Amino acid sequence: MDTWKSIASDFGGRRAIISLGVLYILFAIGLAYIEIVRGDPVVDSLFISGFIGVPGVVLLLGGYWLPRTDVTPQFYPTITKWCLGAIGILGGILTLYHFAPGTAISNPARALLAITAFVLVPAFAGGINDARSETRALELKRRSRQQQVVADLGQFALETDDLDEIMHEASRQVADVLDNKYCKILDLDEERQELLLRQGVGWKDGFVGEATISAVEDDSQASYTLKNNHPIVVEDLETESRFSGPELLTSHNVRSGISTVIGPIDEPWGILGTHDMAPKSFTDEDVAFVQSVANVLAEAIADKTYQHELEQLVNNLAESNERLEQFAHAASHDLQEPLRMVSSYLQLIERRYGDELDDDGQEFLEFAVDGADRMSAMIDGLLHYSRVDSRGESLEPVNLNDVIADVRRDLDPRITESNAEVQIEELPRVRGDESQLRQVFQNLLKNAIDYCGDSQPRVYVSAEKNGTDWIVSVRDEGVGINPAEQDRIFDVFHSHVPHDDHSGSGIGLALCERIVKRHDGKIWVESEPGEGATFSFTLPEPTEQEL
Template identity: 50%
Template sequence: MAGLLEAADVAYFRATAAGTIVGVNDAFTRLTGYTRTELRERSFETLFDDGTTLESLVSDLGHGDSPPVSTSVPIRTKTDVVPCTVHLERRSRGGDGEGDVDRQPSITGIVRRREPVAGSTVTSQSDLTYGRTFEALADALPDGIIVLDTNSDIQYANPAVERILGYDPDELVGSSKVKIIPERLRQTHLSALQRYLDTGERHINWTYVELPGQHTDGHEVPLGVSLNDFTYEGDRYFVGLFRDISPRKEAERTLTEKVVQLESVSYLGRNALESADTDELLEKATELVVAALDAEYAAIFEHEAAGPDGETLRLRAGTGFDAADGVTASVADSIGAAALADDGPVVIENFETEDRFDGPSVVDDPDVRSGITVTVGPAADPWGVLDVYDTTAREFADHDVDFLESVATILATAIERQRYERRLNETVSDLEASNERLEQFAYAASHDLQEPLRMVSSYLQLIEGRYADELDADSREFIEYAVDGADRMRDMIDGLLEYSRIDSQGDPFEPVDLDAVLEDVLTDLQVMIDRQDAEITAESLPEIQGDSRQLRQLFQNLLSNAIEYSGDEPPRVHLSAERTGRNWKISVADEGIGIDPDDQERVFRVFQRLHSREEYDGTGIGLALCRRIVERHGGRIWVDSDPGEGSTFTFTIPVEGAQ
């Protein structure tokens, strides 16, 4: 009751049986001008201005839950005296307010300000009874109120009932409550009421329960209901307070739809990343769309601007109907054409009132009433369209259109990605075939050139040996140059042959201990190390997956270069290893002549030399071999260097190994 009074802006107070105020509402504080703190623990009769005592008023009340009494009395406010009507009721137990008297006898009261009778200085006696006060309160509330007897016959209905359920309150009074209960729930209600009267057992939460009400036009209205019962003059009654919760239910339904649609978009996005089958993805998309929008049909068409039959839409996937893949629909005057032309969604709420289109092209269902079409792909060059149809005329929400556009975006992205991957795979296949042909050519050329070079070198040496006495110094020098050139050419061909075989003739990967590889390399280079008085230091190196033969060649090339290009000082070389994420980073640092920054990329190319043959020997293919070996192992190689400050060659190798 306190809640009703608060909603109706009626002053209300609660006091102990002795008259001490223990609770008031906001309307009471506004009427009296006192704050809650000033009123609490104050005797209510101190507010009377004419000497009336609370005892005289309470004496008219019986004991227990007796009927209320009404009286006129002037109330002393903080600023003046106000004529009022006070309605008092004695309660055997509290529970309608606050404080520690909740289960003790108490007095509750309603205070209403009275206007003076014209021409009189005395306030007229109120004829407003407690029941009429309740009726006035109930009439002012936006929530529906009905009062029932134990036969479920309606004894009272307030005006809000008509706004919520369409029934005239006067016509409802005297009729059965089952009239406003959906037929499917009427027997359940009657059985539950009888069980409560017999046993006191409640099968629902009376404080708040959501139940449907039957509107006069036949549809059901979702209601939030609070129930209570009371006894008056020996008869039991039930009061129900209810409000239309359709807006909240609609908001909940919209939120649920959005959640389902977001989950569908998320699922489709993951599926698009994992699936390489376009048709499977399109079919999954139509299934998700039908489920998320609670529609009957969904179809995806590919737009063929210049097919054998001219401009058409070719069916690629569909849900809810039987149609063979590849069925085409005319673009002319179709919903798809409108979407393609408008660069945006086309929404049809009712085909019967739509004069632009007759209905869907491939769905053979005369009952189709509504639909949405969105484009798949960029507006400038759309891949196709996505159609959704339903057999009921419906107003699609903005979030429904947004959902379809999100699905279309995912499909367009996946289709473009698969196109790109297909082109990339074709390019990779072409490159692999080209590389294979180049390797075959390099091997054949290198192999075929070896024999002529050996012949040239052999005949020149034969001439030198046979005609040594007849050759002058210049002739012998010329022959020496020719033999040296043939030998260098043979070394270059051997290097080129080795370079071409890095991928095609490498050994399978296996666990390789790089410390053991380094030890073997140092043994092979021992003569060079001793001759140059080189100092080689190394940290502990890891075990990796790789080709031990090629890794040995990698270390040998890097160390021999570090020793050879040491300059005038004895070589000082240090090897280190560091794990960075999923890779090992291995460095070979020297204190040699260094490399100009402009040349640091060029040194890894085939036959690129930075120095003349008179300064340093070599074919110019060693570092190119190093790069091919590192790349085959899934890493990369680079150099950090400054002229005269030494060089650090660094390469990475995956921890798990990659080929």
């Protein structure tokens, strides 16, 4: 069977079928002519010749009809194989019969032509059915391969950062799967209104990365593709009436192909196209395959673009943070010096001329000194705020009992002076920056003591487990916070009480929030005016490897 298939393939497939039909028609005409000239009965001769010639006509017409069937051209030799096989088998049987003792055929040539012609039509039909089965099997295999290629390209796009490498692999796979000579990926430059051949396979040297196509010419296939929200299929460019091929295609003798937009039709990134040098029909599955690859490319381009923008944003934020730290450093050193001079001269005025000032003058001087001190505190607070991320220590297991004990010692003079009652429950070990957590507790305890109103300050510190985090709470029985103010109290330089009532810098709670966020936690407040406030924040517990 393989030998027959090889012979049939070499003989030419559809051309062989047509030639075989012509041959039998000629045999029929020749046989009728010979027999009539020889004096044989005309009716008998015409009948036998018709019997031989009609199958030849069927093969001739069938050969021309084949391209309109669903049989793939590569399986035309299968039909030829069936026809030649039938001729060979019956011819062999007839030859054996002819040479068998006592069974000679009187007119072997006539009998051979008649019997083989008799089986040509059934053999042709059987060959078509067999070729259709092979075509369906090939289509299933091809469809499976197309689906696998789309899946592999999607995975490749996730694993590869180089967009041009993804495009080149997509071009190679599309051309290979569809058995096309060329594949191209055109990058749209909207400002210049042209498309650049960014990647592709099969093109002449020097075209990829250099060749351009107009994106706006009315008769351009590229322009036509960009205006349509569906793939454009060309079976024969020479007979195409919708548009003409650009020089890129005509200079490479392109005759057929599929092209589709990469990305949304209202914001296209470019075009994916695959072409061949011969006229070719494409199935709906082929078109869907090209569109699927275009979708993969669109997703990859969007992801890489987003990733690039994200990296650029991170770099910009890093530069912004660096500038902020530089500003904070300048504020801490350069701006503090004039403030120190102002404070020094204010103190000098108070010492030298204090007795000469009336009550209003003394009050004005106190306001000036207080303002300078507050400005100095704000600058120091801003410096600490700007350095939370850049100057923080690495996060490691921290015993909060030790941290709160240090804070309490630091605030002991304030606690004694205000006769504050501070109750601290057993606190856990957490994962954090000990120095920064000390700042959080110091700010919250100091605020709880300062905002006690006219009553004795009472502060309660506790913690409870919440999944893999700890919720630490600092509660007081002070003046409380108006609900309308609670969303803004963590803003920089915001204070929920007038500066006349409290000398804070307005950065303490903002600093607490930034430190807690660095620990992947959150901080919030629960309060009602006159009923105190509870500040809570979350901290992660150490991992098993850290304990």
